[in-house]
Amino acid sequence: MSGVDPNPEQRELIEAIDGLYLVDAGAGTGKTFTVTRRYANIVAQDGVDPEDVLLVTFTNNAAEEMRERIVRHSEYGMRELANAPIQTFHSLSHDLLDEYGHDAPTSLGIDETITGSTRIIEDNIIEQALFREFLGQFIDNHPRFEEFFTALSETSELLDLIKELSAKGVFPTADGWYRDGESHLDGDFEAFETLFTDRNESRNGGSKQSKLRKKLYQYGEDKTYLPEAPTKWDIRGDGKQVPTDLAERVFEEDRTALKRFVHDVYHAYLEFALRRNYLNFGFLQLFAFVLLCEDHALRERLEYEYVMVDEFQDSSEIQFKLTLLLAGTNNICVVGDWKQSIYSFQYADVDNIREFDDRIGQFTAELNQDTDRVTFPTTPVNDKQLTRNYRSTQSILDFSTHALTARATKNESLDAEAISEQITPLTADTDRDDSYIEALTSEDEHEAILAKIDAIVDNDAYAVEGDDGTYRAPEYGDIAVLTRTRDFGRDLLDTASDFGLPMAYEGGIEVFRTDAAKLVLGWLRILERDAERGWVLVLEEAGYTIDEVKAIIEREAYPDEMVAFREDLRDLETFGGVARRVFEQYGRSGPTADVVLDTIQSVHGTTTFTRGELIRFIEEAIADGGTHDVDAGAGTNAVTVQTIHATKGLEYPIVILANMNANKFPSSGGNGSDIAYTDPIGLRQRKVYSVEAHGVPHVYDSWKTDVLNRCLPQNYEEERRLLYVAVTRAESHLVLTGGADPNSFLDALPVAVEDVDPDLSAFNPEDDEHSTYTVDIPEPDGPTSYSPHTFIDDAVFEGNTGGRGMEFGSDVHEFAERYVLGEAVEPNNPDKEHVKALLDSLDGETRAEIDAFLPLTVDGEEVTIGGIIDLLHVTADRVEIIDYKTDLTTHAEDEYRKQLSIYYHVVADQYPDRSITASIFYTDDSTRYNIDPLDKGALRELVLQSV
DNA sequence: TGTTTCACATTTTTT
DNA sequence: ATGTGAAACA
Numbered sequence: 001m002s003g004v005d006p007n008p009e010q011r012e013l014i015e016a017i018d019g020l021y022l023v024d025a026g027a028g029t030g031k032t033f034t035v036t037r038r039y040a041n042i043v044a045q046d047g048v049d050p051e052d053v054l055l056v057t058f059t060n061n062a063a064e065e066m067r068e069r070i071v072r073h074s075e076y077g078m079r080e081l082a083n084a085p086i087q088t089f090h091s092l093s094h095d096l097l098d099e100y101g102h103d104a105p106t107s108l109g110i111d112e113t114i115t116g117s118t119r120i121i122e123d124n125i126i127e128q129a130l131f132r133e134f135l136g137q138f139i140d141n142h143p144r145f146e147e148f149f150t151a152l153s154e155t156s157e158l159l160d161l162i163k164e165l166s167a168k169g170v171f172p173t174a175d176g177w178y179r180d181g182e183s184h185l186d187g188d189f190e191a192f193e194t195l196f197t198d199r200n201e202s203r204n205g206g207s208k209q210s211k212l213r214k215k216l217y218q219y220g221e222d223k224t225y226l227p228e229a230p231t232k233w234d235i236r237g238d239g240k241q242v243p244t245d246l247a248e249r250v251f252e253e254d255r256t257a258l259k260r261f262v263h264d265v266y267h268a269y270l271e272f273a274l275r276r277n278y279l280n281f282g283f284l285q286l287f288a289f290v291l292l293c294e295d296h297a298l299r300e301r302l303e304y305e306y307v308m309v310d311e312f313q314d315s316s317e318i319q320f321k322l323t324l325l326l327a328g329t330n331n332i333c334v335v336g337d338w339k340q341s342i343y344s345f346q347y348a349d350v351d352n353i354r355e356f357d358d359r360i361g362q363f364t365a366e367l368n369q370d371t372d373r374v375t376f377p378t379t380p381v382n383d384k385q386l387t388r389n390y391r392s393t394q395s396i397l398d399f400s401t402h403a404l405t406a407r408a409t410k411n412e413s414l415d416a417e418a419i420s421e422q423i424t425p426l427t428a429d430t431d432r433d434d435s436y437i438e439a440l441t442s443e444d445e446h447e448a449i450l451a452k453i454d455a456i457v458d459n460d461a462y463a464v465e466g467d468d469g470t471y472r473a474p475e476y477g478d479i480a481v482l483t484r485t486r487d488f489g490r491d492l493l494d495t496a497s498d499f500g501l502p503m504a505y506e507g508g509i510e511v512f513r514t515d516a517a518k519l520v521l522g523w524l525r526i527l528e529r530d531a532e533r534g535w536v537l538v539l540e541e542a543g544y545t546i547d548e549v550k551a552i553i554e555r556e557a558y559p560d561e562m563v564a565f566r567e568d569l570r571d572l573e574t575f576g577g578v579a580r581r582v583f584e585q586y587g588r589s590g591p592t593a594d595v596v597l598d599t600i601q602s603v604h605g606t607t608t609f610t611r612g613e614l615i616r617f618i619e620e621a622i623a624d625g626g627t628h629d630v631d632a633g634a635g636t637n638a639v640t641v642q643t644i645h646a647t648k649g650l651e652y653p654i655v656i657l658a659n660m661n662a663n664k665f666p667s668s669g670g671n672g673s674d675i676a677y678t679d680p681i682g683l684r685q686r687k688v689y690s691v692e693a694h695g696v697p698h699v700y701d702s703w704k705t706d707v708l709n710r711c712l713p714q715n716y717e718e719e720r721r722l723l724y725v726a727v728t729r730a731e732s733h734l735v736l737t738g739g740a741d742p743n744s745f746l747d748a749l750p751v752a753v754e755d756v757d758p759d760l761s762a763f764n765p766e767d768d769e770h771s772t773y774t775v776d777i778p779e780p781d782g783p784t785s786y787s788p789h790t791f792i793d794d795a796v797f798e799g800n801t802g803g804r805g806m807e808f809g810s811d812v813h814e815f816a817e818r819y820v821l822g823e824a825v826e827p828n829n830p831d832k833e834h835v836k837a838l839l840d841s842l843d844g845e846t847r848a849e850i851d852a853f854l855p856l857t858v859d860g861e862e863v864t865i866g867g868i869i870d871l872l873h874v875t876a877d878r879v880e881i882i883d884y885k886t887d888l889t890t891h892a893e894d895e896y897r898k899q900l901s902i903y904y905h906v907v908a909d910q911y912p913d914r915s916i917t918a919s920i921f922y923t924d925d926s927t928r929y930n931i932d933p934l935d936k937g938a939l940r941e942l943v944l945q946s947v
Numbered sequence: 948t949g950t951t952t953c954a955c956a957t958t959t960t961t962t
Numbered sequence: 963a964t965g966t967g968a969a970a971c972a
Contacts, residue, residue, distance in 0.1 A: 059962060090962075124961085208950065217952070218963085281962075314962090345960060409965060485959060508961070627961085645960045663957045663965085714964085722960085952970070958963085 006030075006037060013333075013384050014038045017045075017306070021333040022356045023384045026426045027400075027728035028391030028651065031335055035310055036066055038333070040074035042306050050076060050084035054304040054326060056092070058311045062649070063087050066310070085304070089319045090281055092326075093288035094120065097279075100298055104291040105274055108267070109174025112274035114287065119278045125626065127280055131159045134272040138265060147689035148261045151699050162266050166282035167316045167347035171290065172267040178290070180366060185259055187682020189251050196247040196711050202240040209240045215710045216242060219703075226690055229703040250704040250711075258685055282347075285318050292325040296371065303328025312336035316347040321363050330376035339404060339423065342645060342722050350718075354422075357381050385424050391651050393435045394428035396730050399750070401425070403723040406748035408666045408716035436462060436733040439660075439746060439753040445739035446495040449658055451758040452735060453479060453501065453639060456654060464653035464732050476502050480640040480652035482726045484665035486627070488658060489641040490514055497588060499763045502638035504591050507646035508627035511595045512618055515541060516588045520579045520596065521618045526566055527578070528611050538562065541586075575614055576601040590638070591630045599628060644726045655730035657723075660738040660746045666719030684708065816871065816884070820846050835884060838871075838921055845874045854906050856940050869903045871921075879911050881918040882928070896920055897931050904933035 006014055010030060013023060014037045025031040035055070043050050057063045067086050071078050085092065097104060101114040121127045132155050139149050152158060165171075170185065171178035177185075199212040219232045237243045273279060279287070292299045307327045309315065312334040315323075323332065334356070341350040352359060360381065364374045389397055401423055405416040442448035456462045456474055463471040464478050483489045486509055494515040496503035511517060518537055525534025532553055539549045542559075552558060565585060572578050579600050583593045599621075600614070609617065640652065659665060684705045723745055727734060738746050738753075746753055816835050819825050827833040839846060871882040881903045885896065900918040908916050919928045 088962075122962090204949085214951080215964095221963095342960075343962080346962065411965085487959090643960065664959090667959050709963090718960095948972100950970100950972080952968105954968085955966085957965090 006034065007388050009384070009386055009388065010034045010037070013386070014041050016382070016384070017042050018331055019382055020330045020360075020378065020380070021382045021384055022353070023333065023335040023386065024337065024424050025335050025386040026337050026389065026424060027340060027725075028389045029386035029426065030388075030390055031310070031386065032062075032066065032069065034386065035308060035335060036069040037073060039066075039070050039308065043074060043076065048305065050081055052305040053085070054092075054307045055084075055086040056307070056309040056323070057086070057088055058314045060088060060091065062310065063091075089315075089322060090284055093284040093322070096288045096291065096302075097284065100295070101287055101291055104287045104294075105270070107173075107290045107294045108171060108178060108270065110267070110271050110274060112271060114274065114279070115277070117277060118274070120284065121278050121280050128156055128159065130273075130276065130278070131155060131269065134269055135265070137272075138268055142264065145261050145264070148258070148685075151685065151687040151689040153687065158265060161262065162269060163280070163282045164347060165262075165266065166286045167318055169289065169318045169321060171286055172263045172270070174267070177263065179293075180369070182259070185262075185683040186255065187251070189248075192251055192708075192711070193247050195713065197244075199711055199713060200241050200244070206240060210242065211713075212711060213237070213240065213242045216707065219706065219710075223701040223703075223706065225703045226688070226700045235707065246707065247711075250707045253684070253704060255683055258683060262683060285322065289318055289322055289325070292322070293367070293373065296373075299325060299373065300328070302326065305329055306331045307333070309334045310336070313338050313341035313350055313353045314343050314346075314348045315352050317349055317352070317363075320349075320352050320359065321367060324360070324363060324367060324374050327374075327376070330378070339721055339724050340648065340728075342648070342718060342725055344718055387424055387426055388429055389426040390429045391731055392428060392728065393430060393433040393732060395433050395435045395437060396727065396732075396734055397426045397428055399437055399734070400724055400727040402749050403727050403745075404720050406720060406723060406745045408719055408744060410744055412714075412716065412744075432465075434463070434732075435730075436735070437751055438734070439736040439738075439749070439751045440756050441738040441740075441742050441746070441753055442756045442758055443740050444758055445658065445661075445737055446492050447499075447758040447760055448756050449481065449492065449656060449737055450496060450499055450501050450763070451756075451760055452656065452737070454762050456733075456735075462654065462733055474654055475637055476639050477637040478653040479656065480642060480647065480650075480654070480729065481656045481658050482642055482644050482647055482729065483657075483659045484644060484667070484722065485659065486510065486643055488664065489643060492658065493592060493641055496639070499760065500587070501763070502590075502636075503641055504636060504638040505630050505641045506591075507629065507642050509592070509630055510622075510625045511592055511599070511628045511630065512621035513625065514592055514596070516583065516586075516593045517596045517618065517622070519586060519588070520582050520600070521615065521622075523566070523569060523578065523582050524575070524611060524615050524618070527569060528615060574601075575609070575611070590636075595628050595630050644722050647729055648725060651729055651731055653731045654733045654735070655726065656735045656737060657726045658737045660736050660743050662741045662743045665722075665743055665745070666716050820871075835921075838882070842873045842880075843875070846871065854902050854939070856936065869907075872907070874911070874914075876914075878915040878917065879907055881907055881916070882921050883919075884921050897934060898939070900931040901934040901939055904931075905936060905939070 007030075010033070013021070013034055017038065025034070039053060039055055042048060042053055055063075055066060057066060063086050067078075067081055067084070070076070070086070071081060076084075087095075097114050097118075098116055104114060105112055121130070135155050135158070139145070165181075165184075168184060170181040172181075176182070196212070199215075200210045202208060202210050213236050216232075216236050219235050235242065235246065270283065273283060292302070304326055305328055307323060309323055309332075313336040323334075334353070336353045338350055338354045341348055341353070344350070357379075360378045364378050367373045392400075401420070404423060405414065405419050407414065440448060440452065453476070456479065457476055458473045460473050462474050464474045466472045481489070481492060481503075483492075489505055490509055490513060493503055493505050497515065519541055522534045522537030522541070525531065526538065528534070535553055535558065536549055539552060542562075544552065569578050569581060572581060576597060579597050583589060583597070600618075642650075685702055686705050687699050688702050689699050736746060736749070736751065736753075742753070816832075816839065819836060819839055827836045869881055870884045873880040873882065881900065883896070883900060883903070900920065904916055904918045917930060918933055919930045921928050
C-alpha cells in the first residue's frame with residue numbers, strides 16, 4: 001500500500017462504521033490498511049474502547065500485523081492494545097473456554113470439564129494416533145457396530161468426517177443431535193434431484209448421451225457390489241439419458257443405523273478427548289459455540305459493539321455463526337474476496353461471502369429458533385467494494401481475470417460470461433505498465449526456469465520498482481517461483497542447488513525428501529555397516545550413471561576423494577557435526593539445510609540415538625513425508641519458492657508460476673467430490689458389510705453411493721481461484737512455465753507459449769562434484785541392466801510412495817544377515833524378533849541378502865533385471881524365497897509379485913531339480929503368503945514399460 | 948463422421 | 963477416481 005492517505009472508496013469504508021457491511025476487497029487493494037484505519041476510527045469515538053471492538057483474522061501473524069499497524073495510527077499504544085480482541089476464531093474460542101468454558105461440555109451431555117490445562121492438538125499426525133487409540137477402545141466396547149468398523153477402510157476417514165461435521169455446526173448430544181444438526185445429515189432430495197436432472201440432460205440436440213450417462217459408463221469398474229445391485233445396463237438405460245427414476249432409487253436409503261454409529265463415535269470421541277485433556281481446532285469452536293448458544297447471560301455480557309472479520313472468504317459455517325453470536329449490534333463488517341477462497345479443505349465455505357445476504361438471514365433464523373440470540377436486524381446489507389489495486393500493473397490485473405474463466409480440462413464446459421459478471425474489475429494505481437507476461441514450456445522445466453531466472457536477473461528490460469520508487473534491474477530476491485504442489489518446489493530447489501543458483505523454500509516442506517537430507521543419509525549409511533545403500537545415494541548425487549554406480553560398488557573402487565572424505569567424517573563426534581561437514585563439502589547452505597541440521601540435532605539432543613537409529617529415523621521421516629517449516633529470513637538475496645497456498649497475502653515483483661502441467665495443476669477432479677458426505681446428499685456409507693451374500697462375510701461397495709457421487713458435477717472453481725491467487729501475487733512481471741505435458745490452463749490463458757531448449761552455459765558447473773572425482777569405469781561387459789524400481793528410490797526407501805507397503809530399514813536386514821551367519825546378535829525390536837522366529841523355524845541351508853539378476857531378451861537386446869532377495873532357504877528337494885515386508889496394502893501386491901517373480905526365475909535357473917516357492921513374510925503379524933510368479937513373458941512386458 | 952467404449956496413466960493444499 | 967486419446971461402432 002503506497003499512499004498514506006486513503007483513496008475515496010477506502011475513506012468511505014473507514015468512515016462508515018455503523019451498520020452491516022459486506023466488503024468485496026480484491027487482491028492488493030489495501031485491505032489491511034483500510035481495516036486498521038477503520039478500527040482506529042471506531043475506537044476514536046467517545047465511549048468506545050478497544051475491548052468493545054472484535055477484529056478477527058485467520059492467522060496469528062495477521063492478527064499481530066493488524067495490532068502493530070493500529071498502534072501506528074490510533075491514539076492507543078501497544079500496551080493498551082495488548083489484550084484487545086484482535087485475534088483468530090481459534091484463539092478467541094480458546095480464551096473463551098479458558099475463562100468460562102469449564103462446564104460447557106455438559107450441554108452436550110458430557111461430564112468431563114474443560115480446564116486451563118486442556119491442551120490444543122495442532123499436529124494432525126498426533127491427533128490421528130490418538131484417534132486410533134480411541135477407536136480401538138471404542139470397537140472393543142461396541143461390538144454391535146461391527147459391520148461399520150469392518151466397512152471402514154481408513155480410521156482417518158472417520159476422524160475427517162467428525163471434523164467436517166464440527167466445522168458445519170453438527171454436534172452430538174448424549175442421545176441425539178444438538179439443535180437442528182440432524183437435518184444436515186439427511187440430505188435434501190429436491191436439491192439432489194435438481195443436480196441429477198441437470199447432469200442427465202442429453203447433449204448436441206439429443207444426439208449425444210448425457211454427462212451422467214457417460215460418467216456411469218464406469219459403474220462397477222474396480223468395484224464389488226452385492227449381488228442384488230443393478231447391472232450397468234439397468235443403471236444406464238438404453239437411450240441417451242439415464243432412467244429418471246434412478247434419482248429416487250439411489251437417494252432413498254435408511255440412514256438410521258449409520259447416523260447412530262457416527263453419533264456414538266463422535267460423542268464418545270469428544271468424551272475421550274476431554275478425558276485425555278485435549279481439544280482439536282474444530283472442537284475448540286464447537287464448545288465455544290455451544291457455550292455462547294446456551295449461556296444467554298454470558299453471551300449478552302460478552303457481545304461486542306463492533307465486529308470486523310478479515311479474509312471472510314476463509315470462514316467456515318460455524319465461524320459465521322460465531323460471528324453472529326458475538327455481535328451485540330448490527331455493526332458488523334466482513335471483508336474478503338471470493339476469488340481468493342482456496343481453503344475449502346480447511347472447511348472454508350466460499351458461499352459465506354458469495355451468498356452473504358441469504359446466509360446471514362438463514363443462520364440468524366436458525367440461531368433464533370427457540371430464543372432470540374441475534375437481536376439486531378440483518379438487513380440491509382451495505383455492499384462496498386475496493387477496486388483500486390496498489391500492487392500490480394493493469395496488464396497483470398487484466399490477465400488475472402482470465403484465470404477465473406480458464407478451462408481446467410480440455411472438455412470442461414463453463415459459463416465464462418456468468419463468472420465474469422461476478423468479478424469486480426480492479427484498476428491499477430500505477431500508470432506504468434511495461435509488464436512482461438510470458439509462458440514457456442520445456443522438456444527440462446527445472447533447467448528452463450533456472451535459465452529464465454538467469455535471463456531476468458540484472459536485466460533492465462525486466463525493471464522493477466525499488467523502495468524509493470525508482471526503477472532498477474531485478475535481483476534474485478525479487479523473484480518468486482510459485483507451484484501447486486510441494487513436490488515440484490522441493491525438486492526445483494535441488495536443481496537450483498546443483499547449479500549454484502540462490503533459491504530458498506518458504507513454508508512447510510518435507511525437508512527429509514530433499515537432496516540435502518538424502519546426502520546426510522547416504523554418508524551416515526556409509527559410516528554405518530550399510531555402506532552399499534549409502535554409496536548408491538552418494539554416487540548418484542555425484543552424477544554417476546546407474547551402471548557406473550553398480551560397477552564402482554561391485555569393484556569397491558570408490559573415488560579416492562570420497563574415501564578420504566569418509567575418513568574425515570569418521571573423526572567427527574556428533575551427528576550434527578557429520579551433517580554440517582557434509583553440507584559444507586557439498587556447498588549446501590541455506591534454510592533447508594539448516595532445518596535438516598536442526599532436526600537432526602534436536603532428535604539427538606532429546607534422545608540418545610545410535611547411528612543406526614538415526615538412519616532409521618531419517619528413513620521414516622522420508623517415508624511419512626512430515627513437513628517442517630522453513631524460513632529463509634529477510635535480507636537474503638535468493639529466489640523464493642513457495643506453494644500457492646503458502647503465498648497468500650504476499651506479493652513479489654516477478655512471479656514465475658511453475659509446474660503448469662497436466663495432472664499436477666489443476667489437481668485431478670478438483671475439489672468437487674469432497675462434499676460427498678453431507679449437503680445436498682446427506683450422510684452416506686461408501687462401503688457396506690454383509691454376512692448374507694455368498695454366505696461369506698465381506699465388504700462391498702455401496703452401489704447407491706457410487707452413483708450418487710457420479711451425479712455431482714466436477715468442480716474446478718477452487719483450482720481456478722488458486723490460479724488467480726498465483727497470478728495476482730505479481731507486481732510487475734509474470735512467467736508461466738510447463739514441462740513436456742502442459743495443462744489446459746496454459747492453453748486457455750491469453751499468452752503465447754514458447755517451447756524452449758534451456759541454455760545453461762551461463763552457469764559454471766565448477767561445483768559439479770562428479771568432475772572432482774575420477775574413477776576408471778570400464779565398459780560394462782554383458783547386458784545392459786535395469787532395476788525394477790528406480791535405483792535411487794530403492795536405496796532410500798521402497799515404501800516412499802504411500803500405499804506401497806514398507807520395505808525394512810537396513811537394520812532388520814543387517815540383523816537377519818548376521819544372525820544367519822551365526823554372529824551373536826540380539827533382536828531389539830518386534831520386527832527383528834519376528835524375523836528371528838522365522839529363521840529359527842527353518843532347517844537346512846539359509847542365506848540372507850542375495851543379489852538376484854535375471855537376464856531377459858527384450859526387443860532383441862539382452863537386459864538384466866534384478867534386486868536383493870531377503871532370504872533364501874534351501875533344503876534337499878526345495879528352495880524357498882522369502883521377502884520381508886511390514887504391512888500389506890492392496891496396491892503393493894502387484895509390485896511384490898513382480899519382485900518375487902524375478903527372484904523365482906533366478907532361483908529356478910539355479911536349482912532346476914528342486915521345487916521353488918516364493919513368499920512374502922509380513923512381520924507385523926508373522927504371516928507368510930505365497931506368490932504366484934509371473935512368467936518370463938509377463939516380466940518382459942514390465943521391463944518394456946519401465947524403460 | 949460423430950458417438951461410445953476401452954485402455955491407460957496419473958493422483959494436493961495446511962491455519 | 964478421473965481425464966485423455968485411440969479404437970470400435972453406428
